[in-house]
Amino acid sequence: MSPSSAPASRRHLRLWWRRRGRAGAVAATFAAALLAAGLLLALSYYASVVAPRAAPSSSSSSSGALVDLTLLRRAEKKGALCLDGSAPGYHLQRGSGSGSQSWLIHLEGGGWCRNLKSCASRQKSMLGSSRYMERQVEFAGILSDDEAQNPDFYDWNKVKIRYCDGASFSGNVKDEFQNGTKFFFRGQRIWKAVMDELLLKGLKHAKQAFLTGCSAGGLATYIHCDDFRALLPKDSRVKCLADGGFFLDVEDISKQRTLRAFYSEVVRLQDLKRRFLHCSSSEDPGQCFFPREVVKAIHTPVFVLNPAYDAWQVQHVLAPEASDPKHSWLDCRLDISKCNPNQLKILQGFREELHVAMSELKQKKDWGIFIDSCFVHCQSLNSLTWHSPSSPRVSNKTIAEAVGDWFFDRREVKELDCEYPCNPTCHNLVFDKPFKG
Template identity: 85%
Template sequence: MPPPSSASAPAAHHLRLWWRRRGRAGAVGATFAVALLAAALLLALSYYASVTPVTSSSSGRRPALVGLTLVRRAEEKGALCLDGSAPGYHLQTGSGSGSRSWLIHLEGGGWCRNLKSCASRKRSMLGSSRYMEHHVEFTGILSDDKYQNPDFYNWNKVKIRYCDGASFSGNVKDELQNGTKFFFRGQRIWEAVMNELLLKGLGHAKQAFLTGCSAGGLATYIHCDAFRALLPKDSSVKCLADGGFFLDVEDISGKRTIRAFYSDVVRLQGLREQFSYCNSNMEPGQCFFPREVVKDIVTPVFVLNPAYDAWQVQHVLVPEASDPQHAWLNCRLDISKCSSNQLEILQGFRKDLHDAISELKQKGDWGIYINSCFVHCQSLNSFTWHSPSSPRVNNKTIAEAVGDWFFDRREVKEIDCEYPCNPTCHNLVFAKPFKA
């Protein structure tokens, strides 16, 4: 993987990741930037998924570099990043049979729970377009390489940058918070970008696919039906959430760390009013979990998640504060280093995911692909999306399964066996634990 660009340097610390195959040691990754902001839960681990090798497919082609477009008259629309700068997106025009097909991807990157952590984001590409790269590589599901992306390679493809800190869902009118300007306007960013894309051809789409990774995966659940409503009634519209099914579970110390974190996000950005399903009997944070969001979705959705999501293991199941003696340190860095007792807890976490999606398995028009890998976000990376060495479930790569489902070639409900049963997994190995 290439080193981070200068634009990503303000995002905070550098971290070295390695892909490990079949449990063997050996590095095939490289250093890249991840936003390590005020709290560990703000870590933008999903960012690694957008950074892939220069020669990222079996054809040896270089990934396309796609330029940044800033939203026009953003200030007039009130559609602004946390720091008040204009939001942006990258658009690659489709061709041939894909000229009236659109794939929209919502970028991920954690959330901010208070003014201090949001202030840190304002000084990074996750809170300001001033720090965003002017060009990004389109790989995985965004690739224009037929070998890497056989079903969507020639579509119009868009990557919407994430700079609001709340999964494109806040809409706070007041700009001043404790005397400092913050713009919690994710909902307006969503609407402004959609309006521009509708004028650029999305409004005449025959096929449209809303996708997202991590916090962008959560945003995909939130906006899926609204996306469907924007498009012609006779168009085929579906959604895919990658690594976005965050679980409302207790951590190893018995606390609901992630629910408390989400409650802070919901209060800070006034999200309760945004979600009609969020009733007074629910804690604020509960409204933000996919298990609640999906109950009202009528548009077909593909749920793509690893059973042992690396981000969730490190920050939902075993957040640093829950392990003061560092008994889980090696396991958090490398699933192959987990003890038998720790693996038993991880298998329980896997069961929690299966229980949470149990009703979705009954929806015939929904797709599910749960593999047994220790990873986070798999659709944007050429290794995990579609390559000779991609992880497989029932001998299908993720790209093949998603394509089969989107084009109704077959029903897709792929549920992998328990770790370490799948030798095709690419499991992340961390050089050191994340630090706040």
């Protein structure tokens, strides 16, 4: 299908994917350098290229507000540093009116680095150094200050915390030198130092607070949800939202557990196993990092937002290139509408794996769930998928409406969509041929 004959929503998604200006050039250069790494390439491309830049909403032609970068004060003294030793950063947009004592914190995503070589590459990108971060970013979707795009949270204090540690804000390695080269695996310290700074800026007085994150930031949201709750007044309403962060420990089409092997290297590199009390000594280190395990210890209410056919996981967990030497999955990986019946059967099995992994969560009355049948990754940061006249809907509710209903206890939300291709409101991504550098 040519761009001119594609539906408007699909064209928006293609534009969203391609139009990144200088930031996109940085991400593309980074991706090319890590092409052989596969997993890291794609997830960092999704989370750093797709998620932050919103497609234009059909309800408004205006762009979201541009919000300045703030570097953490006294970062070196606190030992809270990006992979390259630079200060981490965040973007803060002050709330107003009734939202002046409400806070929404968003943890940026961008994959992980599994070894010193891939972490060294990240040191030369915005995913490992504040030297490469944009000085302004657009706030859209759940971060928007436009009431029409973000009806429940538009006037809140909103913060986007930049991701530059390579392990979902969870590492805390004291030693700076690895094989004679400086690396700072300090995600846990970044989390604490930024939270401390925000508490002084008013977060400690929050009457309502919402921790959110996308992709690797969604995983970080699971990891830090209870930590966030512990920072705030006991009488405040505090909840969490993980978007596109429920990564599955499944076999790929060649019967290998690609993501578990990848996670095992991340956990060993940044010494994360002691961070996760739910881990047993008999478990593979990589298993500790999966949301299915992390959520077992969470007490704070969480909203799980995920597509049943997560585009990144389909491409790099279920059917990674290495598992498909004959390229029989190439068209399906790029466009779900081109999957053959056997491939669709496997995709339906992947959807079922997600439902099984979340079976206990479905029973938690104070938890929210929105699983649509779309082929996409991260939906809360884009006004088109978050809340617009053409947004994806389940039970005739947009994601923003479902999240708002749950956060404010207007109703219990357990929205589980039917199987693809049942939902005509989905915005399914369509990819060009993979970039080969």
